[in-house]
Amino acid sequence: MDAFYASVEQRDFPELRGKPLAVGGSPDGRGVVATASYEARKFGVKSAMPSRQAIQLCPQLIFCRPRFEVYKEVSRAIREIFSRYTDLIEPLSLDEAYLDVTHDKPGIGSAIEVAKAIKDAIRYELDLTASAGVSINKFIAKIASDYHKPDGLTFIGPSKIVPFLEKLPIEKFFGVGKVTAQKMKGMGIHTGGDLKRFSETELISRFGKSGKFFYHIVRGEDDRPVKPNRISKSIGAEDTFETDLFELEDMLLELKALSEKVEKRLTAKSSQGRTVTLKIKFADFTQITRSRTTPSYIHSAQEILQYASELFSKVDLENRKVRLLGISISNFYENDVEKLHNPQLRLF
Structure with a gap:
């Protein structure tokens, strides 16, 4: 979903539409931002940012208190839309999930068309927008879903995966956080192509078990199945x-x-x-x-x-x-x- 909490607030309260909005935090500088609207993101406001810093970046920022019961209810409605197309749904959070549509229920036969149908249903039934990524495995689909936000749909086919990953900035790789990205840049790794030059043994020696993961994902290799009954950690x-x-x-x-x-x-x-x-x-x-x-x-x-x-x-x-x-x-x-x-x- 696109800026999920903020989008729900702007949907339900028209006076907030088109304005920089933060869900969570407070105008007195206490707390942290849970979600920022796209209008606020233009100023550099983002989730997990202290309210004090957010106000400095965007003095006109509007704060609103989270309504988690509402978000949960909307999330259930989104999940119901997903279930029309597949039972293989792995939720990551209230606003994000993996779907395996290898065998979609309506028999559409195209993952891209299924993604379009889901996006349309979310827009028309819930008045919200979602971004979808379509590819051959979870890792590539996740990257694709973030590539053209908001309201995006990105397909990365098998022949495009390796060239796409080689050009991708290392901080855009799902699973590479700020600290790891800085460490990689210190090793001269700025893109997927740079990462690909290191052997599996070298990456494991530098990053432990994560090194093995990095070695395979930069080659587009991810055999993790979509797990419908994902257990919270x-x-x-x-x-x-x-x-x-x-x-x-x-x-x-x-x-x-x-x-x-x-x-x-x-x-x-x-x-x-x-x-x-x-x-x-x-x-x-x-x-x-x-x-x-x-x-x-x-x-x-x-x-x-x-x-x-x-x-x-x-x-x-x-x-x-x-x-x-x-x-x-x-x-x-x-x-x-x-x-x-x-x-x-x-x-x-």
Whole structure:
């Protein structure tokens, strides 16, 4: 989807259309931008940017509070449109998914035509725009989907893949973040063609397991299937505060509230996990995370709070104000609601 949260807001509130908009954050400089409209992006505003910086780049920026329940409902409607064409749908987030349309339900027989049909349905039924990438595997399709935004449709056929990747700037490769891109540029790697000159052994020695991935993707090789039942890597909750927290009692109350939110989300997903992660962002924007893997699977707010509080007690908070707290659970054991309270497995 194109600037999903911001586009939904502009759709629902016509007075916001054509104006630079940030979903998340606030005009007083607190919090971070979750999504920026394309009008705001022209000024350099982007997601995960601190509000203070966004205002400096775009003083006329309009902030609006996220409406996640609305976004989830729109996401469900988008997923329903996808399901008319295939059951092989792998969601990446509320606004993005992989679809395998090798055998499309209506029998259209063309991935490009299926993409057009989906884009048209989203436009006419939901009054939103989406960008699609079409190719022979997930990696190339992902790159193609970002190539002509907004409202784009890019097809990269088998014969065009290698030339396309050789010319592509290294920071445009999905999976190459800012830090990795800078490291690659220090090695003289600025494009896919530069990356291709390195052997698999050399890349593994420089980047570990990721080196093997880089070696294959620059050659357009990606055999990962589309997985319809993709499991979330973590479930959590976090909160950025209107006023920085300084009192220990206030922080502990916030941890209790977050633990209860996480319990609800775990229950909704029929999940429990063994790894508790605590996230703390201080007033100076420095951030730390602390994790602990428990001996048994947990899901209750009481258990989550217990381990989160233990992690919290080991953090040096002297003369430091807290801007954000977050708790997440990972390392899942997936089961149904009945087993959630009785993890004993049946033999047969």
